[in-house]
Amino acid sequence: MTPPLRPLRWAVAAMASAAGLVLMAWASAAPLRYQPAGVARLRLSWTARPERIEVCRSASDEELERAEEHMRQRVVCDGRFATYALRVEADGRLLSESIVRGAGLRNDRPVYLLRDFDVTSGVHRVRVSFTRRERTDTVATNAAPSGRTGADTGLFAGRAEREADERRRRARGAIPARLVLDTTLTFAPGRVLVVTFDGDRRALEVLDGRAPSR
Amino acid sequence: MRLLERAARRALTVLDATATRLYGWTWNPVHQTGTVAAAMLLVLLATGLYLVLYYRVGSPAASVAAIAADPWVGSWMRTLHRYASDLFVVAALLHAFRMFAQSRSWGPRSLAWVSGLFLFGLGVICAWTGFVMAWDSFGERLGREGARLLDVLPVFSEPLSRIFAGDRPVPSAFFFVNLFVHIAVPLAMGVALWLHVSRVARPVLLPPKPLLWSIIGALTAASVILPAPLGAPANAFTLAPTTPTDVFVAWWLPLSERFAPGGVWVVALIAMVIGVMVPRVARKPREGALAPSVVDPRLCTGCNQCPQDCPWDAITMVKREDDRPALVARVDPERCVSCGICAGSCAPMGVGPPGRTGRDQLATVRSALEIAGVDGLPIVAICCEQAPAGQVAELRLRGAYVHPVSCVGNLHSSVIELFVRNGAPGVIVFGCPPRDCVSREGPKWLYERVFNDREAELQPRVDRRRVRIATLAPGDGGASIAALGAFVHDLAAMERPDRESDAALDMVCDSVSGEEAES
Numbered sequence: 001m002t003p004p005l006r007p008l009r010w011a012v013a014a015m016a017s018a019a020g021l022v023l024m025a026w027a028s029a030a031p032l033r034y035q036p037a038g039v040a041r042l043r044l045s046w047t048a049r050p051e052r053i054e055v056c057r058s059a060s061d062e063e064l065e066r067a068e069e070h071m072r073q074r075v076v077c078d079g080r081f082a083t084y085a086l087r088v089e090a091d092g093r094l095l096s097e098s099i100v101r102g103a104g105l106r107n108d109r110p111v112y113l114l115r116d117f118d119v120t121s122g123v124h125r126v127r128v129s130f131t132r133r134e135r136t137d138t139v140a141t142n143a144a145p146s147g148r149t150g151a152d153t154g155l156f157a158g159r160a161e162r163e164a165d166e167r168r169r170r171a172r173g174a175i176p177a178r179l180v181l182d183t184t185l186t187f188a189p190g191r192v193l194v195v196t197f198d199g200d201r202r203a204l205e206v207l208d209g210r211a212p213s214r
Numbered sequence: 215m216r217l218l219e220r221a222a223r224r225a226l227t228v229l230d231a232t233a234t235r236l237y238g239w240t241w242n243p244v245h246q247t248g249t250v251a252a253a254m255l256l257v258l259l260a261t262g263l264y265l266v267l268y269y270r271v272g273s274p275a276a277s278v279a280a281i282a283a284d285p286w287v288g289s290w291m292r293t294l295h296r297y298a299s300d301l302f303v304v305a306a307l308l309h310a311f312r313m314f315a316q317s318r319s320w321g322p323r324s325l326a327w328v329s330g331l332f333l334f335g336l337g338v339i340c341a342w343t344g345f346v347m348a349w350d351s352f353g354e355r356l357g358r359e360g361a362r363l364l365d366v367l368p369v370f371s372e373p374l375s376r377i378f379a380g381d382r383p384v385p386s387a388f389f390f391v392n393l394f395v396h397i398a399v400p401l402a403m404g405v406a407l408w409l410h411v412s413r414v415a416r417p418v419l420l421p422p423k424p425l426l427w428s429i430i431g432a433l434t435a436a437s438v439i440l441p442a443p444l445g446a447p448a449n450a451f452t453l454a455p456t457t458p459t460d461v462f463v464a465w466w467l468p469l470s471e472r473f474a475p476g477g478v479w480v481v482a483l484i485a486m487v488i489g490v491m492v493p494r495v496a497r498k499p500r501e502g503a504l505a506p507s508v509v510d511p512r513l514c515t516g517c518n519q520c521p522q523d524c525p526w527d528a529i530t531m532v533k534r535e536d537d538r539p540a541l542v543a544r545v546d547p548e549r550c551v552s553c554g555i556c557a558g559s560c561a562p563m564g565v566g567p568p569g570r571t572g573r574d575q576l577a578t579v580r581s582a583l584e585i586a587g588v589d590g591l592p593i594v595a596i597c598c599e600q601a602p603a604g605q606v607a608e609l610r611l612r613g614a615y616v617h618p619v620s621c622v623g624n625l626h627s628s629v630i631e632l633f634v635r636n637g638a639p640g641v642i643v644f645g646c647p648p649r650d651c652v653s654r655e656g657p658k659w660l661y662e663r664v665f666n667d668r669e670a671e672l673q674p675r676v677d678r679r680r681v682r683i684a685t686l687a688p689g690d691g692g693a694s695i696a697a698l699g700a701f702v703h704d705l706a707a708m709e710r711p712d713r714e715s716d717a718a719l720d721m722v723c724d725s726v727s728g729e730e731a732e733s
Contacts, residue, residue: 009236012236013241017432021432021440022436024462025297027461027462028300028460029352029442029458030459030460031456031457032457032467034351034355034453034457035454036455037455040453043379045376045381047372103371109371112376114376114379190453191453192380192450192452192453193451
């Protein structure tokens with residue numbers, strides 16, 4: 001049932017197969033265009049906790065009495081997480097202006113920021129500002145009342161103090177109310193400069209990849 | 215949809231014919247697209263097992279570069295892994311196109327169609343993660359795009375895209391998860407493959423050995439001669455103007471990058487819905503030529519042959535409802551594709567699609583002979599209806615009396631005998647190439663019934679020299695004409711048979727009246 005292939009047909013079939021394989025090898029690694037040539041990129045990328053803006057007060061003895069023992073919290077705070085205004089300029093030209101909120105439906109997760117801006121290669125004056133939008137001069141932010149901790153007794157002794165410590169620690173870890181980077185950067189063609197938030201210095205800094213990321 | 219199907223059918227015929235002209239129908243890879251895709255999965259598994267031994271999630275780019283730099287094994291093994299994935303994509307797409315064009319995407323084949331789509335999708339995901347593993351510029355590009363698309367889904371608390379921002383090293387956990395997905399997805403593909411072939415009997419998963427080893431050999435040679443280049447190591451601080459992109463796996467990438475992730479998801483979802491809806495849109499009424507087989511319990515002897523021959527496992531033997539001791543065949547219409555192979559397998563002609571049972575075939579032949587006249591009947595060429603009309607016309611021009619059948623597997627051997635008894639000097643049956651039979655096993659069962667005494671066999675009284683089986687493939691018209699010529703030549707040395715009465719056939723094949731059956 002099997003018709004034999006004649007030598008000429010074999011040769012043609014072999015050549016067609018070889019051509020197909022060469023085509024496949026080329027298409028397997030075709031040099032497709034990815035990024036525009038000659039441009040550079042400014043990337044803003046950081047993760048940080050937004051500031052918690054709270055109004056705190058001391059609960060009265062009556063209020064504490066009404067609450068279950070495990071719910072007795074001397075300092076009661078209400079509040080929300082701060083939002084930030086991001087403004088990016090290059091050589092005085094506005095590249096972007098936006099409002100940044102913490103992630104999550106209640107915006108109580110950290111701020112995850114990632115923005116890319118294509119710029120022409122060369123030297124540019126770059127200004128990045130990240131400013132809290134909420135004013136706090138009218139509210140007693142993180143105002144943990146001192147004293148009266150003596151009311152915390154039993155299992156929960158010292159709770160108010162611990163909570164105050166926790167609030168202070170959170171405040172220290174949060175994004176400062178105002179972050180500004182105003183500097184002159186040299187963008188080489190095809191390079192990316194990354195502006196990120198240095199949590200230790202609590203300031204914006206520029207990374208140019210000299211320390212390889214991996 | 216019918217227009218689209220017809221256009222696809224025409225395109226497929228051209229493709230088939232071209233490949234047959236090049237390779238001959240026995241080596242035609244277009245007939246083997248499904249099995250080639252499955253074979254490539256095995257090649258991917260074998261080469262992947264080797265590669266994973268040398269892959270390090272802690273230093274992905276360096277470890278892949280080390281593999282690629284090994285000229286003895288690593289380089290071609292990695293390239294073979296890539297080329298096999300490319301061929302898998304091509305073969306799977308051609309296979310889907312073939313099934314659609316041949317109207318094999320609906321009804322009982324719906325599960326195979328839908329599971330095939332998922333199999334293909336999983337294959338692409340697996341390839342995607344595989345390229346990310348290499349962590350060169352192309353891997354980074356795919357990784358970034360994947361992260362961008364995933365970030366719009368409410369799944370991850372921190373956007374994945376930030377992993378690649380450059381303000382911190384890409385964590386090893388990312389590469390570990392990527393490797394895990396790359397290895398886990400093939401397991402899901404195994405399940406999908408099982409589903410894909412679960413509705414067919416005797417699924418054929420690999421091409422014929424000569425073709426299989428030829429393909430693997432050719433891919434290996436290409437891997438040695440043309441090793442796949444590795445892009446520059448991924449670097450978040452550089453903008454690669456181009457990437458060595460695998461267009462088989464990532465042809466959509468340049469398009470996807472231009473649009474918002476939400477839009478990409480919508481387009482992907484629409485494409486998926488259209489794909490899944492094909493069986494519904496392409497379906498045809500289950501009547502006429504597509505009506506499922508039926509069993510005449512009066513004729514069924516319970517021989518158990520039709521369940522063995524059915525390529526779709528659509529027939530089972532069940533207890534009879536009357537007082538006869540044997541079992542009776544039952545056709546599941548949900549699984550029957552109306553191929554009619556059961557009609558060819560049933561000696562007493564008690565099963566088959568309406569109008570195509572053995573008895574119906576004999577009746578059709580008798581009517582045809584009455585119309586054509588039986589004196590001086592020429593060589594009879596029984597041709598599958600799927601055969602190219604032009605090539606069938608060529609046979610007619612060369613003096614053959616052409617008798618069409620829906621599939622040569624549907625042909626009852628008594629039809630051949632009837633032609634010979636009516637004075638035909640010989641009967642040549644032209645089937646489709648065995649791996650291109652829309653009924654899957656038509657040519658195989660025909661050959662067994664005619665020459666190897668498989669049940670519903672051609673009776674010994676028929677001179678086998680007067681019967682021949684040949685193949686009629688698009689693009690290989692010369693071979694079919696040559697086969698006919700050779701048959702004519704061989705028959706010339708024989709005397710023309712006398713026309714006999716078909717009383718004996720009538721005795722066997724007359725329908726049984728109700729009273730007779732009851733008695």
